[in-house]
Amino acid sequence: MAHFVCIYPARQIHSICEGSNESHFQRSVIRDIATCTRKKPPGPSSQIFHSMHSKSWRSDKERVTIFLCVNGTCLPEKINQSETGLPSGWEVRHSNSKNLPYYFNPITKESRWEPPSNTDTEKLKEYMAQHHSGLAERNNAATEAISSGAGSSSADGKIRASHLLIKHQGSRRPSSWREAEITRSKEEALEILRRHEESIRSGEKTLGDIAMSESDCSSARKRGDLGFFGRGEMQAEFEEAAFALEPGQLSGIVETASGVHLIERHHQPTTLSPTMIETPGPYLFYKHKHPLPKHLLSVMPAPYRHAAIEAERTGGASFSRFRFLQSIFGEHYYYTASPNDLESFNKHKASVHRLLNWKVQRLPKYSVYNAPILGLRKYENEFLFGAAKIPRFVVNLRFNQSAYEEFTAQFEAAKHRFLNGTYMTWLNAKKVMDNLMANPYSLMPVPEKLMVREWWDKFAEDVGQWEEELDALVLPKWEFVVQKLQALEEEAVDFEGEWDLWC
Numbered sequence: 380m381a382h383f384v385c386i387y388p389a390r391q392i393h394s395i396c397e398g399s400n401e402s403h404f405q406r407s408v409i410r411d412i413a414t415c416t417r418k419k420p421p422g423p424s425s426q427i428f429h430s431m432h433s434k435s436w437r438s439d440k441e442r443v444t445i446f447l448c449v450n451g452t453c454l455p456e457k458i459n460q461s462e463t464g465l466p467s468g469w470e471v472r473h474s475n476s477k478n479l480p481y482y483f484n485p486i487t488k489e490s491r492w493e494p495p496s497n498t499d500t501e502k503l504k505e506y507m508a509q510h511h512s513g514l515a516e517r518n519n520a521a522t523e524a525i526s527s528g529a530g531s532s533s534a535d536g537k538i539r540a541s542h543l544l545i546k547h548q549g550s551r552r553p554s555s556w557r558e559a560e561i562t563r564s565k566e567e568a569l570e571i572l573r574r575h576e577e578s579i580r581s582g583e584k585t586l587g588d589i590a591m592s593e594s595d596c597s598s599a600r601k602r603g604d605l606g607f608f609g610r611g612e613m614q615a616e617f618e619e620a621a622f623a624l625e626p627g628q629l630s631g632i633v634e635t636a637s638g639v640h641l642i643e644r645h646h647q648p649t650t651l652s653p654t655m656i657e658t659p660g661p662y663l664f665y666k667h668k669h670p671l672p673k674h675l676l677s678v679m680p681a682p683y684r685h686a687a688i689e690a691e692r693t694g695g696a697s698f699s700r701f702r703f704l705q706s707i708f709g710e711h712y713y714y715t716a717s718p719n720d721l722e723s724f725n726k727h728k729a730s731v732h733r734l735l736n737w738k739v740q741r742l743p744k745y746s747v748y749n750a751p752i753l754g755l756r757k758y759e760n761e762f763l764f765g766a767a768k769i770p771r772f773v774v775n776l777r778f779n780q781s782a783y784e785e786f787t788a789q790f791e792a793a794k795h796r797f798l799n800g801t802y803m804t805w806l807n808a809k810k811v812m813d814n815l816m817a818n819p820y821s822l823m824p825v826p827e828k829l830m831v832r833e834w835w836d837k838f839a840e841d842v843g844q845w846e847e848e849l850d851a852l853v854l855p856k857w858e859f860v861v862q863k864l865q866a867l868e869e870e871a872v873d874f875e876g877e878w879d880l881w882c
Contacts, residue, residue: 464502469495471506472614480507488551488636493696493804500688536610539645540621541603543586544596545572546638555595556789565639572632572639579629579641586629586643592719595638600718603643617642671834678827683815687831690812693805694842700801701845707790708852714786715860717779727777733769734864737871768873776864780857787854794852802849809839 463471465482472483472490483490494503546553546561547568553561563571575593578584590596590603598605610618617640620633624644633640671691676684712735716727816832823831 462502463506464499466495466497469498472612485636490551493692537607538609538622539607540605540624541586541590541643541645542596542598542605542617543572543575543590543594543603543641544638545569545575545593545640546595550638551636556597556599557593557595559792561595568639569632572641576629576632576641586641591721602721672830675827675831675834679823679831683823683831686808686812686815687835690805690808690835691838693801693808694838697797697802697805698842698845700797701849704790704794704797704852705848707793708854711783711786711790711854712860712864715779715783715857715864716777717782719782723777726775730774730776731864733773734867734871737769737867769871771872774868774872776868778861783857783860790854805842809842 463469465471468484468486469482470485471480481490482494484495494500545568546555547563547565548561549565550561555561571593575584575589578589579586587602587604590599592599594603596603608621610622612618613621614635614637616633616635620630620640621642621644624630624642626644628644630640630642633642671687676687679687712731713728715731716724718724812835816835
């Protein structure tokens with residue numbers, strides 16, 4: 380076995396190899412898939428430059444690591460970039476749960492919301508505009524197709540399916556809403572899924588019933604329902620199995636990078652609740668509100684240009700993740716009941732929603748003597764009625780403390796990942812930008828530097844507004860939540876039987 384690093388110093392390939400013939404090596408080079416940090420390449424006697432995609436040499440056509448070297452700096456060769464503008468090995472996929480595109484490397488099983496380094500941003504913008512824009516409009520169209528009673532697939536060839544996912548330690552992301560760290564082996568996951576498959580096929584349980592409590596996918600809260608999806612939106616193995624099913628048919632075990640699945644294609648579409656079609660948050664909020672002036676990019680020195688682009692990107696990504704956490708935080712009253720029993724949970728959720736949205740009609744307090752002075756019309760109080768209370772048979776609260784504590788733990792884990800991941804990346808980019816703007820020896824002309832400073836001050840100030848709200852995302856204790864809901868229930872619900880007198 381021998382390892383190779385191939386270099387392009389000037390139009391000609393030279394190889395640095397250990398223990399093999401150079402010409403044989405050059406003939407066998409096919410393509411490159413590499414992720415390279417900006418370090419100087421190693422020599423023949425040094426340790427071979429480490430890359431995630433570099434492999435041991437074999438006589439067959441094996442991929443090897445290729446670098447483009449300019450003045451001693453190594454950059455990945457870009458000849459293999461696809462129309463997406465992403466580095467070789469990366470592709471754009473669509474997250475059905477969040478209704479947003481993300482970036483995935485099928486070789487390393489790495490996924491991320493932000494584009495990987497060395498991405499051609501212009502190509503990526505064009506690709507995203509053509510293939511991943513108008514998500515809300517497509518969702519609305521899907522809803523209309525469902526409501527109008529269309530066939531089992533929408534007009535653009537989409538189908539609707541549910542799935543049950545069991546992850547294992549070799550999964551792309553070995554964690555879920557059920558377990559922070561999944562350590563089971565693949566064989567154990569398969570055995571668990573086989574037992575669930577037997578229960579479903581015997582009629583003992585449905586896939587939706589099992590998915591609610593056992594699925595490692597976030598779609599568990601929707602009984603495993605993934606909604607409508609078309610070709611190219613799911614992982615290849617999952618897509619092939621789902622589209623091969625007849626309506627109402629259950630698949631066998633399907634293996635993907637996420638884990639092992641059971642898939643069930645839906646019979647006829649039913650009207651979806653608003654929570655089943657999620658509208659994406661303002662992912663590029665700051666880029667639209669305070670865009671970096673394009674004409675400044677040509678005059679900005681490279682460190683300033685890279686720092687500004689990185690700050691703009693990480694700031695927008697952090698804001699998107701913050702809005703996601705904020706939306707979860709806003710639902711904490713609903714999770715005072717257990718979601719395992721869907722019927723009971725839906726009744727509890729509807730009751731809480733009614734209580735939180737009930738408003739008291741406050742009658743104005745003033746005397747008839749000062750009414751003319753205030754310019755107010757006199758009225759007789761007996762002709763004004765307060766807001767109608769909620770009928771007591773409508774409110775059905777099902778409190779479950781363990782369910783709320785589990786929800787709190789999952790929320791805190793998600794917040795911790797945000798603070799130590801996406802948000803920390805933004806803070807680092809902000810620090811770099813602040814240091815550069817404070818440097819009095821920049822090579823940028825003074826007028827352009829003032830324009831960049833003006834943009835940066837506005838951008839950082841706008842980000843600071845939601846950063847102040849981040850500290851407020853602390854879930855209240857169980858006792859406080861229950862006390863508030865009970866107080867609302869006493870105030871808003873008709874326990875005195877007024878509805879019985881009128882109805």
